[in-house]
Amino acid sequence: MSEPDDRPRNVFVLGMTDLQREELGSMRRAARYRFRSLLDYHTLVRDTEYDFDALLDEARAELADFSGPIDAIVSHWDFPSSLLAPILSHEHGIPAPSVTSMLKCEHKYWSRLEQQQSVPEVVPGFAAFDPFADDALDQVRLPFPFWVKPVKSHSSNLGFEIHDEQEFESALEEIRAEITDVGDAFNQVLDRVDLPESLRGVDGNTCLAEEVITGIQAAPEGVVARGRVSVHGIVDMHRDPSGHSIDHLDYPAVTVPAEVQRRMVDTAERFMRHIGYDDGAFNVEYMWNREADLLRLIEVNTRISQSHTELFLKVDGTSNHEVAIDVALGEAPRMPRRQGRFAVAGQWHIFHDADAVVRGVPGEEDLAALERAVPDTKVTLQVAPGDRLSDLPHQDSYRFKLGSVYLGADDHDQLADRFRQALGLLPFELDPVTDPVTEEAAG
Template sequence: MNTKNIFVLGLTDVQRRELETVRNAEDLAFHGVLDYETLVNTTDLDFDQLLHDARAELDAFDGSIDAIIAHWDFPVSVLATVLAAENGLPAPSLESLLKSEHKYWSRLEQQRCIPECVPGVAAFDPFDDDALATIGLDFPFWVKPVKAHSSALGFKVEDEAQFAAALEEIREHIGEIGDAFNQVLRRVALPAELEGADGNSCLAEQFVEGTQVAPEGTMFRGEYHVHGVFDMHKDEAGTSFSRLDYPASSVPEPVQQRMIDLTERYLRQVGYDDGCFNSEFMWDREQDQLWLIEVNTRISQSHSDLFAKVDGSSNHEVAIDIALGEKPRMPHREGEFATAAQCMLFHDEDAVVTRVPSAEDKAELARRWPGTLLTLQVAEGDWLSELPGQDSYRFILGKLYIGADSTEQLVERYREIAAEIPFEFAPAPADG
């Protein structure tokens, strides 16, 4: 068999190890395109320049370009689709992708096909001093840009003062992604209803509560399939995700199936095909009400190690299959653990990082708890509030990937390990 060349945007060492778990990995050669620092860990995005640079790397490659895959949010998700199309490789259409990438456009499409699970929503201009008067939702509600990373620049607002404070923060930083997103929006014909809702606009959304669950799957040549469902646990304050568990056990299987069916109706509405996805739902148990939070147009890199621990292969398995034009296949429950979790490591106050776990600390962690992996999002000398892509409420130091025999064992291991990881901090510098 000839070796297939698989190109991965923003490839990290951790993801390279995950890629080695896929079927026939020995017949695949994995190549990074641009790096994590350029694509993800930055507040300086120029989509057109990134596309130019990625094209140059691919053009310089002396061999066949057999597949291009992505597992990061914008700009990576869109870059992969554009580059795949230019190289004649399977990928969703850019318009179908953007109908989900643009949060307000996505809500409009959801209202057409699955209105029963769409929260109240309104688009607004964050630079409009009278924006609050245009929203028409009761407090509390969420405000967020139409395009952002994770929870960055997302705020729960309970009164006018909190709304004003959120706008101040959003105005300062929204262009870091919004300007680059506008470069992409210019590549498609936008519907008239999006007039005024460009990459630097926001939406307000009805505040909903419940148990959060995330199906992940594929759409390949019109065939829809879900290969895993995840529990998404929030912290005690209910504002930040603390743990992601696989497989999901917090909601009954019939409720999970409703989430799966709703996601399919939406994806067919927007014409999404030849790609991976993960969707996020909130289930209000008392009312038996499902709310769709969002649909992401890629495999989730947060899920990759968990699939490997439980099913025996990373979800890169299906991403590679589709990118090669092959029917996606995932193993099922062939891994070492019955359950697995990605666990967040937080720091609640702004500070300067003075110590992070060493390679020896990580090795000892893996020795004491086999299968445990620690990834860091900070380095010594980092000022937490200056880091890109941070949560609006707490600062993320890193992530733990843990396998266990049960959910109870997962929770206990998370507590024990998090308590002993050697981070140290100094007070943040005074303003100015």
């Protein structure tokens, strides 16, 4: 009879940051694990150009140099990390979704085609188009306004709301200049699977046009483990007044009625089963129009959200990393409910609307003062002194993000008050940038 294996499990985390390491250490059973970074954050997240095959080989080499057992490989970032993880997991016998099922979520046009087959009632109007074609606008059979975005991109980068032909042409200029940074690497993954005839010519450098949808945004997050779908929380996603950017996240969701939340979960489950997605985490973003009672699916993400981690920790008492690791280890996912310090939690973004050069950011003393004033508050900075905002990678197409604040509170009003208090304690020094071309035109 073999002895029980009580050794700590080696969990490799793609692009692990200091904040993630801290969050992982806060898990209820953290002592069971040894967390090890695989590749680095800047290579996987901050860089703007990728060679997927080269990154895969680099990760393989790091794992080969490790002398112990490789028990789990997890990722909480977008592409390329999201697709490196399942490929590496399969090579080491670790449970993970198939690459094909991942691509049916991550390739935005392919995902829409699969959604049409399985959950057509939540799919907005859409069309694929070649941004390099002379007749690109003719390929979009949607009335103005509509959204355009690459079939694969980072966050809201290269996403534009289009109201007329002039705006479409202006968006194409930016898209053509940058789409291949991610698109070429995404094509390296597409080459690994058999694509359906419906995707002929629709590669990683293609764009998607979609009907503009409005309403209240929310996202269920969960896992599929050995064929069983479970949702451990639903997060409210609040847009800024323009409707272009996510302004802040709240957990647990309260803006959407329970019956609509059930529809969200049901739709997510039907879609995941349809594409054969198993042994992985997910979160699905929806928009609900209250007046028309119209539910629309925005996109399916193939991971837990790093933005949600602090929220679950503050409200439920442990990081959502826990269920992702459970699944990767082949164990039943276990997530506590409402055992945290706070009744509600939020992630609030700090934005700047115009281009600028960063001269100063909050320092250690500022962060310590914030912690004293608003306990258990976390801050992540996206900028450093000397940065020009327009040069930063993976930024929203409409605003520049300076950082994010994670807070807990007794209710949503207190949460908003605490963010305003935090904002007043976080000094950023920004020098405006004058565009010489604009200045000449004005003269």
